[in-house]
Amino acid sequence: MSSKQPRNFHAAKWDEPLIFELHKEGERGVLLPTTEEEIISHIGEEIDLPEQMKRKEKPKLPEISQVRVLRHYLRLSQQTLGADLNIDIGQGTCTMKYAPKVNEQLIRTSKVSSMHPLQSEHTAQGMLEIIYRFDQMMQTLSGMDYFSFQPGGGSQALYAMASIVKAVHEKNGEGKQRNEIITTKFSHPSAAASAVLKGFKVIILEHDEDGLPTIEELKSVVSERTAGFITSNPEDTGIYNYKIKEFTDIVREAGGICYYDQANANGTLSITRAREAGFDMCFFNLHKTFGAPHNSGGPASGALGVIEELKDFLPAPIVDYDGEKYFFNHDLKHSIGKIRSFHGVPQTIVRAYAWVRSLGDEGIRQVAETAVLNNNYVYHKVLQIKGAEAPYIEGSRLEQVRYNWEKMAKETGVTTDDIQRRMTDFGFHYWTSHHPYTVPEPVTVEPTEAYSKEDLDEYISALEQISKEAYEQPDKVKRAPHRSVIYQIADESYFDDPDKWAPTWRAFKKKHKKEVYKY
Amino acid sequence: MSSKQPRNFHAAKWDEPLIFELHKEGERGVLLPTTEEEIISHIGEEIDLPEQMKRKEKPKLPEISQVRVLRHYLRLSQQTLGADLNIDIGQGTCTMKYAPKVNEQLIRTSKVSSMHPLQSEHTAQGMLEIIYRFDQMMQTLSGMDYFSFQPGGGSQALYAMASIVKAVHEKNGEGKQRNEIITTKFSHPSAAASAVLKGFKVIILEHDEDGLPTIEELKSVVSERTAGFITSNPEDTGIYNYKIKEFTDIVREAGGICYYDQANANGTLSITRAREAGFDMCFFNLHKTFGAPHNSGGPASGALGVIEELKDFLPAPIVDYDGEKYFFNHDLKHSIGKIRSFHGVPQTIVRAYAWVRSLGDEGIRQVAETAVLNNNYVYHKVLQIKGAEAPYIEGSRLEQVRYNWEKMAKETGVTTDDIQRRMTDFGFHYWTSHHPYTVPEPVTVEPTEAYSKEDLDEYISALEQISKEAYEQPDKVKRAPHRSVIYQIADESYFDDPDKWAPTWRAFKKKHKKEVYKY
Amino acid sequence: MTNKHLYSHPYIPNSHPNIKRQMLDEIGIDSIDELFKVIPEELHFNETLNLPKALDEFRLKRHVEAILEKNESADDMINFLGAGCWQHFVPAVCDEVNQRAEFLNDYAGKTYEDFGRWQSLFEYQSLVGELVDMDIVNNPMYDWAQAAATSIRMAGRITGRTEFIIPKAIHPEKLVIIKNYCAPHMTLIQVDYEKDSGQINLAELKSKLSKNTAAIYFENPSFLGFIEEQGQEISDLAHEHGALSVVGVDPSSLGVLAPPAHYGADIVCGELQPLGMHMNYGGGQAGFIATRDEKKYVEQYPSRMFGIAPTIEGEYGFGDVMMSRTSMRDRINGNEFIGTMTALWGITAGVYLSLLGPEGMTELGETIFQKSKYAMKQLSTIPGVKAPLFKSAHFKEFIVDFNDTGKTVEEINKYLQENGIFGGLDLSKIFPELGECALYCVTEVHSKEAIDHLVHTINEYV
Amino acid sequence: MTNKHLYSHPYIPNSHPNIKRQMLDEIGIDSIDELFKVIPEELHFNETLNLPKALDEFRLKRHVEAILEKNESADDMINFLGAGCWQHFVPAVCDEVNQRAEFLNDYAGKTYEDFGRWQSLFEYQSLVGELVDMDIVNNPMYDWAQAAATSIRMAGRITGRTEFIIPKAIHPEKLVIIKNYCAPHMTLIQVDYEKDSGQINLAELKSKLSKNTAAIYFENPSFLGFIEEQGQEISDLAHEHGALSVVGVDPSSLGVLAPPAHYGADIVCGELQPLGMHMNYGGGQAGFIATRDEKKYVEQYPSRMFGIAPTIEGEYGFGDVMMSRTSMRDRINGNEFIGTMTALWGITAGVYLSLLGPEGMTELGETIFQKSKYAMKQLSTIPGVKAPLFKSAHFKEFIVDFNDTGKTVEEINKYLQENGIFGGLDLSKIFPELGECALYCVTEVHSKEAIDHLVHTINEYV
Numbered sequence A, B: 001m002s003s004k005q006p007r008n009f010h011a012a013k014w015d016e017p018l019i020f021e022l023h024k025e026g027e028r029g030v031l032l033p034t035t036e037e038e039i040i041s042h043i044g045e046e047i048d049l050p051e052q053m054k055r056k057e058k059p060k061l062p063e064i065s066q067v068r069v070l071r072h073y074l075r076l077s078q079q080t081l082g083a084d085l086n087i088d089i090g091q092g093t094c095t096m097k098y099a100p101k102v103n104e105q106l107i108r109t110s111k112v113s114s115m116h117p118l119q120s121e122h123t124a125q126g127m128l129e130i131i132y133r134f135d136q137m138m139q140t141l142s143g144m145d146y147f148s149f150q151p152g153g154g155s156q157a158l159y160a161m162a163s164i165v166k167a168v169h170e171k172n173g174e175g176k177q178r179n180e181i182i183t184t185k186f187s188h189p190s191a192a193a194s195a196v197l198k199g200f201k202v203i204i205l206e207h208d209e210d211g212l213p214t215i216e217e218l219k220s221v222v223s224e225r226t227a228g229f230i231t232s233n234p235e236d237t238g239i240y241n242y243k244i245k246e247f248t249d250i251v252r253e254a255g256g257i258c259y260y261d262q263a264n265a266n267g268t269l270s271i272t273r274a275r276e277a278g279f280d281m282c283f284f285n286l287h288k289t290f291g292a293p294h295n296s297g298g299p300a301s302g303a304l305g306v307i308e309e310l311k312d313f314l315p316a317p318i319v320d321y322d323g324e325k326y327f328f329n330h331d332l333k334h335s336i337g338k339i340r341s342f343h344g345v346p347q348t349i350v351r352a353y354a355w356v357r358s359l360g361d362e363g364i365r366q367v368a369e370t371a372v373l374n375n376n377y378v379y380h381k382v383l384q385i386k387g388a389e390a391p392y393i394e395g396s397r398l399e400q401v402r403y404n405w406e407k408m409a410k411e412t413g414v415t416t417d418d419i420q421r422r423m424t425d426f427g428f429h430y431w432t433s434h435h436p437y438t439v440p441e442p443v444t445v446e447p448t449e450a451y452s453k454e455d456l457d458e459y460i461s462a463l464e465q466i467s468k469e470a471y472e473q474p475d476k477v478k479r480a481p482h483r484s485v486i487y488q489i490a491d492e493s494y495f496d497d498p499d500k501w502a503p504t505w506r507a508f509k510k511k512h513k514k515e516v517y518k519y
Numbered sequence C, D: 001m002t003n004k005h006l007y008s009h010p011y012i013p014n015s016h017p018n019i020k021r022q023m024l025d026e027i028g029i030d031s032i033d034e035l036f037k038v039i040p041e042e043l044h045f046n047e048t049l050n051l052p053k054a055l056d057e058f059r060l061k062r063h064v065e066a067i068l069e070k071n072e073s074a075d076d077m078i079n080f081l082g083a084g085c086w087q088h089f090v091p092a093v094c095d096e097v098n099q100r101a102e103f104l105n106d107y108a109g110k111t112y113e114d115f116g117r118w119q120s121l122f123e124y125q126s127l128v129g130e131l132v133d134m135d136i137v138n139n140p141m142y143d144w145a146q147a148a149a150t151s152i153r154m155a156g157r158i159t160g161r162t163e164f165i166i167p168k169a170i171h172p173e174k175l176v177i178i179k180n181y182c183a184p185h186m187t188l189i190q191v192d193y194e195k196d197s198g199q200i201n202l203a204e205l206k207s208k209l210s211k212n213t214a215a216i217y218f219e220n221p222s223f224l225g226f227i228e229e230q231g232q233e234i235s236d237l238a239h240e241h242g243a244l245s246v247v248g249v250d251p252s253s254l255g256v257l258a259p260p261a262h263y264g265a266d267i268v269c270g271e272l273q274p275l276g277m278h279m280n281y282g283g284g285q286a287g288f289i290a291t292r293d294e295k296k297y298v299e300q301y302p303s304r305m306f307g308i309a310p311t312i313e314g315e316y317g318f319g320d321v322m323m324s325r326t327s328m329r330d331r332i333n334g335n336e337f338i339g340t341m342t343a344l345w346g347i348t349a350g351v352y353l354s355l356l357g358p359e360g361m362t363e364l365g366e367t368i369f370q371k372s373k374y375a376m377k378q379l380s381t382i383p384g385v386k387a388p389l390f391k392s393a394h395f396k397e398f399i400v401d402f403n404d405t406g407k408t409v410e411e412i413n414k415y416l417q418e419n420g421i422f423g424g425l426d427l428s429k430i431f432p433e434l435g436e437c438a439l440y441c442v443t444e445v446h447s448k449e450a451i452d453h454l455v456h457t458i459n460e461y462v
């Protein structure tokens, strides 16, 4: 049993209406810099657009004073459990860690925020220098030779890598033939999905009883049709695939390209690298591993690295330095072209650069060591909770673990989704798993380096308490949340029934009587 | 009855320990720019302070990681009902209004924050220009001729004015003789207290049944001993003293100086001015009337204006302009000298300047008109609530009203302090009155221009509901709060009993067994 | 003696050896190395990283600020660059909200924990819905280019067809992004614009439409700033051929320009950056898609989409609409892929639209229209300079034709830069057929003075 | 036609005529003017104010930024000015916390509504209590000067005496503030400092102590940067005469310097600005007072002081300790006066101390000591320049003696300014007996490079 108790929490509950319900005719949120009188007197008042292209009725946006708009969104912010406010180890695979406040100050300057992406290189030397310097750090950390920061997130990086695989084989005249990408059961959905998008057939390797894909199966699917192999390592289970070099050798020998999903690289930073494991490409999520904020879900950044041989295929341009000035190098012969507008999400590159600069060699190693230690501590403790198990091999976990509550569910009827809601009552996040649930009744916990032992104990204590409740008063868990902003959603069919779903207020008003709701 | 209902509120409740309880040996919140090795090798490591002046033991501050310190204070912030989050009309006399976010952006620049107060005028022309321009606006709005921005709040402005009164009479050789300052029952406590501090005897005028001080009483106390007269108008009751000019005439004829407390000038801005009402001096609270933030209670700014004849007595220096550059004018022959370090709170002057610039003549008038309208609307509605009354004259209220619940207290036992706590459950502030309660069971409501009719209705609805509860289930009110961060304090003697009080954690640990508390 | 106390890194509480020891003991192992034993010896990275030395916070700040100081931003200059990323007024409240710690560091929780994020994004969808006058809007995407590409792929899935048509007056980089994203399943066919007006060549369009056409995609205002006036005709043509009309918009125009739904668009997409996002060197981009509320449309979105539903207490709750269509639920058969997109910009766009309201959006459109019109008029007074190049109505952007000045755009821009101005985008390389032309952008942030200064400076030079 | 819709000012929702009409109707009056009828006609201000024209948010920002751009800040220059307002490293978390909307716009609520403010300020008091090693600390005050003046007045009330003694090595402006604040009830007596060491002249001090002496007030480090080493002797002397020892401190020194309680101080006061406040042209100042936990001390504070107490559920609650002693409870007999002071800086100082902890405060003291020592040493290598002037240990500030250079401080500072340096405070006017001397301040923000640059530049000039 943990010495900690879950805290006596209640979420801020503001009972705030929808923004449209705040509408009051004649109110105004902000005044604009409108056209000067001198201009009007020069050109006349007429908005002489072609009649058929003119908007006839003003958009039905609400009219609200500034103080009320602000109050609305500040209340909503308080009703949002951001990582700064909670012990955010429950969002496994998301690498929730501290995004340092000083880094936010660094980007809240017009020298970042007011930069236009098309201004001349000459006037953007500061941005380019940071990108270039960061590129070099990424090289060291991965063993890759060149980086592109165009992808606006990990999934876009996966998409870019699939595009490179395609381009390489096309260039080699094997475009048609090599149309299969191999991945694993526990890889991120975007790994397969982005390959499918690029027209590949995707082969998903099953895992063995240890939770790892097998050499046997790999060998059985590798062929002259193999275009590439994409995996993370550890995967979402947190289990490190120690045969990884064998995997990449087999694929490379067969003419396939190996690419590495390092979105959550917390467990391997400075410990082991993509190059040595035989990968041709990899990407890091700067908004995860590199301490940049998750931004409520983006904008984000997937830093994409490749070995020398693939440099020419990178999305163009990349940043280069001629000894005097930094510049965009467009000279990538086989570039897959652009995949995202402009230069990715540069403010997040500045943040990630600052993050690495605040750590250095020793700090980076501490990140990995501490993340892995924290995870193994939690692993050790969670397994002592009644009803909790961790499937597959014992141990071998690096930075996260996927647990399951199958036993508890069978014994009490309390499912992982129930626990999810109940964790809310203690001020915690709790992420189950990608779908479909390969691990039954799963939960994935990733205690990064940002949390103290006390923090971990507190999280564990909430799981302990819920386990106790599940066995003693399961209804309490099943009816959760009790201390959140809202109570349980009454009818989930609102999200799947076309007659009920309403992703906009206007759709809602058409479909539902106002009386369904409180306001 | 209001059409609104009070909202279904619950405060964020984080159950957060004291900062000391977060101590963990070896943790660290921030790294400092320590001494370079080259310096050490130059001067040696020794901290060669005189032995007896060296600190022997490190201060017993807690050791806490950065993310945990941040989490602690962010949680505390969510547990703080700032004006941006609520309909803050319940803090009467405080003029809670919208402090525009753009003004905060304006001061969050090194061009304000990193200015040293002693750098040469030449390098601070921007600051001086803003102060000078704002001075001119203040002149227009008050009719005064010169302003000092040294006072760091209204009370310090009152203190400065009492000092000027003293200095004037001393200069005139009447320093000993003129040792009485007259004020009114409903003036701010600092009006009397700061005069006492300056050695004056203070005479407090009673009010008549209309709630106003009387000419008769004034005449009876005015004499050759009269040094000055200080009042606000309207006073905390919100009742405008329409005989004010008679008051100032009488005092001035008797050789006294009249000074005007315009801390909360919302009801009179651009409607009527200090000069025409016969005042020699006045001050405005920039953190109230002029839309600068209250900063949890300062730093603040009391802009102090005087008529030409008193210019030479102002705290020196004031900002002046010679047609080419802005400079500090130290040439004030009878200056009372400095009252606060440096130049007051300049960042708040920038904010107030920006606030006036965003309004102009018409906007400023709208502030006053709307504040007065809002107040009279609330006045109209509150008087319809069972148990609520407004003492003194009917009507004549400008920007605020002091109500009383005496009737309700008699009928139900529910006091204004009970209502105060219960209002918390609806997410509202509720300020009673200065002590001693001249008006029994008082509450002071000041609905500034920043709130909409719907906002006002919501506040009123909470009062209505509490009135209903008081008559139907008084215990619910008396046991409040129910939905706040904490429950009622168990023992108020902790604040007045020397054996129990503990304004620091160390004092607490000495006096109380840890078991008294939860953590 | 100076302080030599051992302590953990501020960002890593448990990096202190004593704490580590305690935790290792609890786990029952000797050293952290044991935890890494699963990694084969030969894969251990044993070299030193040689990262630059760690900096304390103060030095870090000085260091990064010194590098960034080398930038000349659009606040330091007068900026006329647009071309997909535009300088607009960003209300302070937008910054305040998106800098709130809660939103900044939130991620993937459910409606119960992250309620505010869900409500904000639902509201965002709803507000954009009003702006484009359509019932379905998705969670924000990477950028307009991706939104356009996805719109086209959606059209492909809806119609079961594989060709899409795009007029040539489009940002070439955006075209590349779209092509990449649509390949290999869909094929691009381009139609030319009318040389004098920029308008789509309707005859050519007709000739290229076929039973293979899934969609015709065009933009309003177009990349080159003119208004495509034949919106209805183009949509009608598409529909006659069983194809969809897909229109990309700059939402800052929608206070004055008809929303595409009013001239037949089936799928509308566009760029959110003008709605409260700083340019951020391109990091302010975010895309959106909107359609009618029909199952056949909704089921083709790849994106998350937040819907509303009552709770057992009658409160508002939120959830994912038809999650089954996404790659998160089916990595093989789900639509395209999703991951971390641009949620914070969605929230911000919602704040922006709430602040401006109907009147603000109308004024915004009018102001941009008027100021850019004034700029064109004034630029045209310069001998040899013509603006706009195309005989069409324009909004916000327009081509300035310098061919008759004898100067190249490169030369002119260099001179402007020396005089504190970022001139318009040089089109000579990306639209060589136009010769020496530049794409200028004028928004509500441009004062008359700034425009006059531009005109004056060009006049001085040419 | 452009938009001519009528709307309310964004900051004033009810300024719309329709809304006003509705409210007037509810009240039952015709016009707003009626509400102002209580003001006599002749007092109505009927002229126009002629304030500058209202600016929209964007223009406001441009306007104010353009004015402020004329400032040269201590970030633009290398700054060696101190003298009561010091440039220190401000951790980003301090800014984050004090910019939180909740704290920024909170004011005067009770523990039930404003719980977080109460806890933060209680913690602030507790943290400062540890730093000065005393049990009682008040809510923050306007500034050090007021804190010193109040400390002296407290001593007056406690001892029932009316004289206070201050050594001459004090900031003359602070002295004026103290004198003003203590008049007319208390009288200042000054004692000289030793010419060579700056230390208080103990003989003179003895001769001026009497049965009228309420307090002797001195500072450590002194205004002129040296350490007053005779702390214990001075306190003893005070106590021998039944007076109190009141000591003012710069808290940034307390990691290395003994807290005054350790050398006999009865009342300790000081300036909070170094603990996380930006200089703000002087707007970052805030004062504190600390004493032992004795009723006779506590009852003499004018300030609010937050205490802790259990709730019925055993939670922490907070309240005002002995409010009866304040002017808020008794405007005539309460101690001095209170109003809006500097609470936000108290909260910030608490954040700062929590971040630095014992190790950080120790390092801070050491670093300042070392860097200023280095600066003195290097400056003294310049021919004709001597630093420090006084033969005493110094902390953070020190006098640089330029008398032998033949140049005035004014000339030197002008040259420095032209070379990107704010030189130290010119003492030639405020301490004329010292001739051409300047007070330099070196803190942890000064790099070796910056100090070397100063030395190099002075060397160049003199």
Ligand SMILES: Cc1ncc(COP(=O)(O)O)c(C=O)c1O
Residues within 6 Å of the ligand: A093, A094, A152, A153, A154, A155, A156, A188, A190, A232, A261, A263, A264, A285, A300, A301, A302, C338, C339, C340, C341
């Ligand atoms: C292992 C892994 N790969 C890829 C991704 C996708 O990255 P993004 O969310 O930035 O698109 C994630 C995100 O959770 C991930 O955990």
Ligand SMILES: Cc1ncc(COP(=O)(O)O)c(C=O)c1O
Residues within 6 Å of the ligand: B093, B094, B152, B153, B154, B155, B156, B188, B190, B232, B261, B263, B264, B285, B300, B301, B302, D338, D339, D340, D341
């Ligand atoms: C009428 C009046 N006068 C003076 C003051 C004192 O001002 P401050 O709180 O800034 O010291 C106040 C503050 O509430 C006030 O309302």
